[in-house]
Amino acid sequence: MILAALLFLAAPPVPAAASSSRTLTSVGRDLVVATPVDGRVLAALANVRIEARVAGDVVVWGGDVSFGPGGSVGGNLSVFLGALRSEGAPPVAGVVSTPGSLLRLYLAEMRRAPWETPGSGVVWGLRLLGLALWLGVTMALLYVFGSPFARAAAQAEASLPISALAGALTVLTLLLAAAALLALLPSSLSVPAALAVGAVAVAAKIFGMGALFLLLGQKLLGAFSARRRPAALAAGFAALGGASLIPVLGPVLWAAASILAVGVAFLSRFGTPRFRLGT
Numbered sequence: 001m002i003l004a005a006l007l008f009l010a011a012p013p014v015p016a017a018a019s020s021s022r023t024l025t026s027v028g029r030d031l032v033v034a035t036p037v038d039g040r041v042l043a044a045l046a047n048v049r050i051e052a053r054v055a056g057d058v059v060v061w062g063g064d065v066s067f068g069p070g071g072s073v074g075g076n077l078s079v080f081l082g083a084l085r086s087e088g089a090p091p092v093a094g095v096v097s098t099p100g101s102l103l104r105l106y107l108a109e110m111r112r113a114p115w116e117t118p119g120s121g122v123v124w125g126l127r128l129l130g131l132a133l134w135l136g137v138t139m140a141l142l143y144v145f146g147s148p149f150a151r152a153a154a155q156a157e158a159s160l161p162i163s164a165l166a167g168a169l170t171v172l173t174l175l176l177a178a179a180a181l182l183a184l185l186p187s188s189l190s191v192p193a194a195l196a197v198g199a200v201a202v203a204a205k206i207f208g209m210g211a212l213f214l215l216l217g218q219k220l221l222g223a224f225s226a227r228r229r230p231a232a233l234a235a236g237f238a239a240l241g242g243a244s245l246i247p248v249l250g251p252v253l254w255a256a257a258s259i260l261a262v263g264v265a266f267l268s269r270f271g272t273p274r275f276r277l278g279t
Contacts, residue, residue, distance in 0.1 A: 023056075030063075033071065040075070047082075057094070059184065067091060078179060097179050135237055138210050142233050145207070146226065148271025149233075152211035153218065155268040156260075164256075167208075167263025174201045201262065207270055208261025213237040 023040045024031070030047045033054060040056035041048065048060050051068030057075035058065065065077065066085040076094035077084070090096055142149055156163050174197055181193040210233070217236030218224050224232075244254040 080176075080179065135234065135241075137206075138213060138233060138237060139230060141206070141210050142214070142229060145210075145271065146229060148207075148268075149211050149214050150226070150229065150271075151273060152208070152264050152268040152271040153215035155271075156211060156215055156264040159267070160260075163263040163267050164260050165263065166267045167259040167261065170204070170262050170266050171201070171259055204262045204265035204270075205258055208263070208265035209257065211264050211268070211271070212257055212261050213240065216240060 026043045026046045028045045031043050033050045036052045037054045041058045043060045045062040047063045049066045050071035053072045055074045058073050059078045062081045064083045065079050072091035074093050077092045077096045079098045178194045178197045213236035214233045217232030220235050244250040
């Protein structure tokens with residue numbers, strides 16, 4: 001069986017059949033799309049070369065994708081655990097997604113503080129206005145979720161390295177889940193599902209950042225009572241928000257705090273108590 005598997009994997013590339021509306025699949029054998037395909041192309045542990053038009057999506061797991069002179073994709077192109085090889089912009093009508101590209105976009109967004117806008121012409125007054133708005137939103141969340149924030153902050157203090165690791169793994173898992181949903185589901189379902197995953201990621205970041213603000217402020221003020229939580233949160237927000245404005249170092253610090261915040265949110269189950277307290 002092992003020998004047969006090795007011979008199967010070592011087989012030469014298989015050219016695609018004539019134009020077909022069905023989905024072309026290949027597992028362990030390189031695929032060359034030499035004639036137009038009306039459906040989709042799915043490949044696992046195989047390289048795919050597109051030399052003709054594919055009307056649907058192309059999804060490749062564990063392989064590279066390359067294009068010939070007449071190759072194009074009318075749908076979306078998703079490449080997992082592989083590389084996209086194309087001279088210039090790939091001839092893809094839809095969305096090109098890889099875990100690497102999604103991760104770069106997400107990390108770029110996480111490095112950017114909420115009060116910043118893309119581009120170099122950012123006015124400091126707008127940043128300060130963004131600081132005030134972000135502080136107001138965080139205070140409103142503290143008023144509604146005071147106890148969950150406090151429980152999440154305590155969880156983060158007890159296991160900070162584990163929270164950082166959980167944040168990195170959670171971010172990677174959410175990105176892979178969003179990429180898989182976009183690649184495998186039809187567009188009518190994939191877009192809402194991917195947006196739902198993105199909403200979970202945003203909610204985790206906002207909640208976790210609030211818990212980190214509270215934890216940092218409690219350490220700075222030395223106050224842990226419920227009455228001092230607004231002051232502690234404001235102090236922690238001022239410290240971390242001010243540090244994020246430092247050139248070069250600030251975006252890196254904010255990105256690290258954002259990843260840690262996602263870990264704090266999920267590790268504490270958004271501040272859900274693990275046991276019922278006695279009265």
